[in-house]
Amino acid sequence: MIKIGIVGGTGYTGVELLRILAVHPEVEVKCITSRSEAGMPVADMYPNLRGYFDLVFSVPDPTVLAGCDLVFFATPHGVAMRMIPELMAAGVRVVDLSADYRLKDLDTWAQWYGMPHETPDWVAKAVYGLPEVAREEIRQAQLVANPGCYPTAVQLGFLPLLEAGLVDSARLIADAKSGASGAGRQGKIGMLHGEVGESFKAYGASGHRHLPEIRQGLSAAAGREVGITFVPHLVPMVRGIEATLYAELNDVADFERLQSLFETRYQDEPFVDVMPFGSHPETRSVRGANQCRMALHRQEQSNMVIVSSVIDNLVKGAAGQAVQNMNIMFGLDEAMGLNAPALLP
Amino acid sequence: MIKIGIVGGTGYTGVELLRILAVHPEVEVKCITSRSEAGMPVADMYPNLRGYFDLVFSVPDPTVLAGCDLVFFATPHGVAMRMIPELMAAGVRVVDLSADYRLKDLDTWAQWYGMPHETPDWVAKAVYGLPEVAREEIRQAQLVANPGCYPTAVQLGFLPLLEAGLVDSARLIADAKSGASGAGRQGKIGMLHGEVGESFKAYGASGHRHLPEIRQGLSAAAGREVGITFVPHLVPMVRGIEATLYAELNDVADFERLQSLFETRYQDEPFVDVMPFGSHPETRSVRGANQCRMALHRQEQSNMVIVSSVIDNLVKGAAGQAVQNMNIMFGLDEAMGLNAPALLP
């Protein structure tokens, strides 16, 4: 059994990790930390876990964490980077669900996250945990930076096009939409049901932290610096991301082979599903599941490729992908604990 | 492997059966029928099942069904009762998720379902499949009438009070609320998102089909004919039922022992969770899970017992309970395939 620690367990990614790990046959959760809720049984905060865990939230204890095989960080940014060196030194492996190790460029990180990075050497060593791109590096990694939710949906949708060099990489557009759980579990007025319910809006349209993360990943895939416009939107639902992606084909004749390009690119991927050309993936088709489902579209004789890509922001966009990374890191079946179908309706 | 047939698979209980059976280790789904969608792959209608089943909806074929070990009926009322005799004769076991065999009184059935019953002998032999009441009979049954969604939430909440004879059984009140999936997957204007969304209402307040079913079960528990008022309501959500139950204690002193009465009644039940006194169960705490979660309340020095009981109408209120019954009937672990935590948030 893999001994697991979870740092920062009171948020939505924390409870989602527990939901998944509750039925994972090869792990044992040794501790889950929360400074603010220390002493509270996990099942009191999350009654869906009643009967699954006797865990009590605890103040982070370096000794306990150092005794784990793997620690998940489900913390706000800036927390993991301070605790990482000690855990690394102790030989603990880490999957960081926060943004601390996602960006390789330290200035960009500092600009978007409002503080200088404190452990730049570990930034260099961390592996960006998108298994569809970096499975082998993840297998060897001690520190995995789990991708953001939007970046997962957007990158998986654009990757085949950029890797094949078929589109104008200077003018990519990603119009993305997310349920409210993506904003986390903090008492912000703007995220009240009274504010979010029965309404729709763009946000962060002048710039969002996930933009540099997306650009970094897509630029690597394209082999050059891409130009991308990314606008996130808030949907009055709890879970789910849909990203509609727009890219111009360099050669309109390539439309013929796009579907097979995508199918081939993802044929061995357990968690990417390319639907038939012209399908419309629904977020509910991946609710609670570690899936990215996508489909291609073309309008009339346009040279614009349209990709619609959906994930559950808390699963393939966070906790599920983190467990997938853990499975890879520990040589387990990559789908272990992640094989239940989505909850539809 | 238990060979499974599903009759009437295009509705919400049909897809929910498949979702659960997809990861059940001891079953093999041999056929799923739909006259209207015959020929369509199941995964085309329900993309959450892509990769799990190669099944195609088929016209019901008596020979194929007769070759199954167990057939689930997820049909509108009036369908199962016509197909049951042949299946019974063939030695097939059946869990009927429709209402055809729930009511023992044939006149009452005819009154509420608008047609005479065609196989009254099988009404007499059918076992009402509420495991918390009739586990042993279910084990032996060839034909199990799976309870309705409201009746499950209401009966489980009232049972300990009535079995112990502590309340005035002549004036029970059940105020119940359900998400929209309870109305099924038919193109009714009243169930459009444009009608249901961002609104709330009572319906069936002058009488609902589940009232006689509830009364039958509670009367058996009480050992006398109970008087009950039952008002269902439509909640702008997809899944979940909450029932708030009201009963007057005969002896106000009994309030002291109610919590332990409930805990004792359900201590060995894998799928009933009695929360601490004064808790407020949320429907999301059972979303996708085969659980009934409940809690007790008292206001000031009143002698009114208040029970709040929640289930997922498609799981413990339909497909999950059906699989629980199947597990019991075939001597499997009762929780097999039903042990994942609820999806919260």
Next chain:
Amino acid sequence: MIKIGIVGGTGYTGVELLRILAVHPEVEVKCITSRSEAGMPVADMYPNLRGYFDLVFSVPDPTVLAGCDLVFFATPHGVAMRMIPELMAAGVRVVDLSADYRLKDLDTWAQWYGMPHETPDWVAKAVYGLPEVAREEIRQAQLVANPGCYPTAVQLGFLPLLEAGLVDSARLIADAKSGASGAGRQGKIGMLHGEVGESFKAYGASGHRHLPEIRQGLSAAAGREVGITFVPHLVPMVRGIEATLYAELNDVADFERLQSLFETRYQDEPFVDVMPFGSHPETRSVRGANQCRMALHRQEQSNMVIVSSVIDNLVKGAAGQAVQNMNIMFGLDEAMGLNAPALLP
């Protein structure tokens, strides 16, 4: 033009007052106060008001308020009671939308609101502003205590039964359901969309502040102390309250005349609509409108009267009723500014 002040304008009842007053032909809003948002233009916080008001939130200024004809308090409890004496002395009339003057019993108020009342003399003089009960007193009042949202829906539904003495007033039950805006606009985790969305639950089932307010009103109507159980629930929608009320008829023969009793009781009321017997009022049928819509039900031969009563919690349950009270106090047409139909769908 009536000069209006609004104290505490940043919450949902504040913006709702402005929405209604924006098109009221006989008022002029002179000031709207908020200590926390002082200096912010109202239309920056509430863009639906862009073009309607040039108002800026200001720190409460006693001189400015004393220059108003009417001041609305849309504050948390405990604020109005400290500012009332000065305004009363200045001859200003007040409609207090908070709970400060709703309960006549000072001990009960102190118990539920957690502080002693500071101006008990004004408690005695305040008029409880339910126009359907106290129109003439409201006309003369200097200080009107605007009813709570649940108490409005519940009292209007029970009143005809209690005034006529037809039901057992010792065992009334009110099972009420509210949208999330009823909890106000404060950053509470429990009211996040991620917590409230796609879920349903009871809350305050062991006791809620509106219970004594309801009991006070119903006891006055019945001419004796009533016994009532009140359980509120949280619906995943923004606006709307539905209350399902249960009362036992003393004489079952009275069922014949209930519909006409209700219709007669409310025939001259501009804002109470008795639907045909057996109807199911929807909250959306009163969305944004100052209406209470209700209907009666009976199940089989039961002696239980069922009333379903709906309001918009922010309108007839708060700001609309406050404007209705203002219209009465100033001798205007009672429906002035309140005559637009509800927003359906």
Next chain:
Amino acid sequence: MIKIGIVGGTGYTGVELLRILAVHPEVEVKCITSRSEAGMPVADMYPNLRGYFDLVFSVPDPTVLAGCDLVFFATPHGVAMRMIPELMAAGVRVVDLSADYRLKDLDTWAQWYGMPHETPDWVAKAVYGLPEVAREEIRQAQLVANPGCYPTAVQLGFLPLLEAGLVDSARLIADAKSGASGAGRQGKIGMLHGEVGESFKAYGASGHRHLPEIRQGLSAAAGREVGITFVPHLVPMVRGIEATLYAELNDVADFERLQSLFETRYQDEPFVDVMPFGSHPETRSVRGANQCRMALHRQEQSNMVIVSSVIDNLVKGAAGQAVQNMNIMFGLDEAMGLNAPALLP
């Protein structure tokens, strides 16, 4: 008083017309037709209108319609085009909310609406009723083709850019999102709450009827044939459209003057509100109101202009704009009956 007829009144645009006309001081609704619901009182179907109208749905009667001053068509496509010639001959003026007279190109119309047009001469004479573009023509028109919901939000957002010739008109992108009421009030399974609730998806991504309508309007504004990609999405809410628009500036220096360009373009428009640069319009800020609210964005040093534009699809996207057109046609104050603020929250 203007005598009004409404043909096809049972849908959402029909009830919305009635809601608005109920408090319009210069109209009298003489008839509202529905073949399927003939004989039903309007207020029985739409209880929000109880007390406002005594109207009963009636079979369309040419004589009655010919006696009206203005007839609104709120019918499926193909109905208005057959009744128009007779009404035109009778001198009746018409605002057609259906798509019958929106497209000038008859082949395009036939392709998208699946039938040949039967009255092409009236297609030529009809005025496309976007007041911000064609106010004077509307004033004189006998037949106004009321714009579609998406085309209203998209055209208003792009117009200033195209009229000024500042952007690359060959590669416009409109990513639009709509609430479920946009699909009308018909019993389609795909529009059930159980299907739409708590989910999000693109639809019509390979082509949608509103695409040629949008292209026609934008091409006229640009003075050349534009190239546009348009992808609609379904949001789990009832009302509201948000369109996020992307266009590349020809000269990046023009970013400096975009805000004033938009403000100037719409400064005299009563129903278009340009918010400060960088704002995020919410659909709820226009709920129930005849408003289009928009804001501009830029990401880093990109030359991509981003416009977010919101309307209520049933108001500025349908019935409200129809009444605005009527006001213009009859020389009334353009805002008559349309001046209430949006319902927020």
